[in-house]
Amino acid sequence: MAASVFAPWTDPDQKPLIEFRNVTKRFGDFTAINDLSLKIYEREFFALLGPSGCGKTTMMRMLAGFETPTQGNILLGGQVIDDVPPNKRAVNMMFQSYALFPHLSIWDNIAFGLKRESRDKASIEARVEEMLRLTRLTKFALRKPHQISGGQRQRVALARSLAKAPKLLLLDEPLGALDKKLREETQFELMDIQEKTGTTFVIVTHDQEEAMTVASRVAVMDEGRLVQVSTPDVIYEAPNSVYVAGFIGDVNLIKGTASARTTATVEEPEAPTQPAENTPSAAQQERTPRPNSYGEWLHDTLLSPILGKRVEAPKPKQLPAPTPEETATAKAAEAPDIPEGGLSLKWADGEPDLIAVNGDPALDGKEVTLALRPEKFSISKTKPTGVANAVKGKVIDIGYLGNISTYHVELPGGLMVKSQVTNTRRIARRDITWEDTVWLSFTATAGVVLPE
Ligand SMILES: Nc1ncnc2c1ncn2[C@@H]1O[C@H](COP(=O)(O)OP(=O)(O)O)[C@@H](O)[C@H]1O
Numbered sequence: 139m140a141a142s143v144f145a146p147w148t149d150p151d152q153k154p155l156i157e158f159r160n161v162t163k164r165f166g167d168f169t170a171i172n173d174l175s176l177k178i179y180e181r182e183f184f185a186l187l188g189p190s191g192c193g194k195t196t197m198m199r200m201l202a203g204f205e206t207p208t209q210g211n212i213l214l215g216g217q218v219i220d221d222v223p224p225n226k227r228a229v230n231m232m233f234q235s236y237a238l239f240p241h242l243s244i245w246d247n248i249a250f251g252l253k254r255e256s257r258d259k260a261s262i263e264a265r266v267e268e269m270l271r272l273t274r275l276t277k278f279a280l281r282k283p284h285q286i287s288g289g290q291r292q293r294v295a296l297a298r299s300l301a302k303a304p305k306l307l308l309l310d311e312p313l314g315a316l317d318k319k320l321r322e323e324t325q326f327e328l329m330d331i332q333e334k335t336g337t338t339f340v341i342v343t344h345d346q347e348e349a350m351t352v353a354s355r356v357a358v359m360d361e362g363r364l365v366q367v368s369t370p371d372v373i374y375e376a377p378n379s380v381y382v383a384g385f386i387g388d389v390n391l392i393k394g395t396a397s398a399r400t401t402a403t404v405e406e407p408e409a410p411t412q413p414a415e416n417t418p419s420a421a422q423q424e425r426t427p428r429p430n431s432y433g434e435w436l437h438d439t440l441l442s443p444i445l446g447k448r449v450e451a452p453k454p455k456q457l458p459a460p461t462p463e464e465t466a467t468a469k470a471a472e473a474p475d476i477p478e479g480g481l482s483l484k485w486a487d488g489e490p491d492l493i494a495v496n497g498d499p500a501l502d503g504k505e506v507t508l509a510l511r512p513e514k515f516s517i518s519k520t521k522p523t524g525v526a527n528a529v530k531g532k533v534i535d536i537g538y539l540g541n542i543s544t545y546h547v548e549l550p551g552g553l554m555v556k557s558q559v560t561n562t563r564r565i566a567r568r569d570i571t572w573e574d575t576v577w578l579s580f581t582a583t584a585g586v587v588l589p590e
Pocket residue numbers: 165168170188189190191192193194195196197
């Protein structure tokens with residue numbers, strides 16, 4: 139991965155700006171935060187995501203100094219800050235209700251915190267002007283809060299929070315009061331301002347799309363614990379649990395019993411009589427299995443930061459030319475090029491097993507869930523060939539959203555799944571409709587196998 143990618147959490151030499159060390163917070167005998175450890179790095183835009191009551195605000199309040207941990211420590215820049223009062227921390231918290239002073243102008247609202255420090259007038263003026271420019275509020279400087287829009291008030295609150303140049307800005311549901319369109323615009327503004335100032339942001343949101351949009355990393359919480367902490371793409375593409383998969387975006391969950399795939403036998407369920415590429419020649423067996431382009435992408439973006447780069451095995455000097463029979467059978471069968479290993483999943487009686495080459499063979503014999511995003515399915519009216527997984531179903535419902543359509547498909551056994559298709563064709567040219575029998579197909583790496 140290129141050195142310019144911002145990923146300090148992958149570098150063991152990087153010192154975190156914030157560290158939670160085995161922090162527990164109890165209110166009476168209720169445990170709100172449970173033995174939680176976490177590192178957040180300078181310049182990160184870090185999002186805390188989780189259902190109401192999971193402890194997000196409690197985390198923020200401990201960072202700001204309004205609550206102290208019952209056990210464990212919080213460090214800021216390497217120093218334990220548990221006994222440092224809120225106003226002595228280089229931390230600012232922007233609350234959901236912006237709490238602007240209604241009788242003060244925008245200019246004076248932004249200057250308020252600066253005036254309470256013993257700063258000289260010229261430096262206060264320069265700083266307020268800079269914050270007005272940053273948040274594009276210069277021409278509203280002399281107005282009162284009720285004379286500007288909700289989105290502009292939100293930017294005033296942000297300008298005021300950033301005026302004292304905190305190391306860390308805490309934003310607890312900052313955009314909750316804005317309507318959807320303004321909310322989306324403001325997300326990009328927040329990212330822009332965060333980048334320009336280099337301040338570390340920790341944002342709390344219950345909106346998973348918002349977290350995915352703004353954050354360098356997302357922490358998914360449940361009942362006072364961190365379930366997964368990772369970049370948005372990993373959280374989406376490689377959730378570590380059914381909980382995370384279900385929390386972020388739409389997902390299809392197919393339950394079944396796993397069997398480890400033995401490396402030598404790759405079954406082609408449809409064409410058992412045809413000797414095809416699934417009985418490889420000696421020369422082919424010598425070759426290392428190569429991932430397809432999706433596999434390459436998955437490896438480069440997700441796995442290589444964790445596992446290191448794939449080592450290319452030296453290619454055999456020359457493969458023997460295929461015999462005429464080999465060429466003929468290969469063309470006829472179009473057997474899928476499924477990499478070896480992983481798991482197969484028995485999910486419905488009388489249906490071919492599903493193949494997930496990225497499944498952990500150690501789950502052999504266990505009940506597991508295959509999590510598949512709706513956009514990973516290809517949908518067709520005829521049975522596709524050359525695919526790892528194809529299941530037959532019936533279209534029950536179609537949701538048309540303009541740019542995308544969602545097909546609700548009933549699979550054998552009654553499981554309902556969603557398949558999402560980008561509409562590149564005009565409506566009249568799309569031929570799948572209600573009650574149609576369709577095939578949903580997906581690659582051997584499209585899903586994620588999660589233990590029950
Ligand atoms: N001061 C308090 N006294 C008692 N219980 C509290 C207090 N603050 C928070 N809690 C409880 O701790 C849990 C986590 O709260 P909070 O951090 O506000 O959740 P979130 O922000 O994720 O919705 C909730 O069950 C809440 O009722």
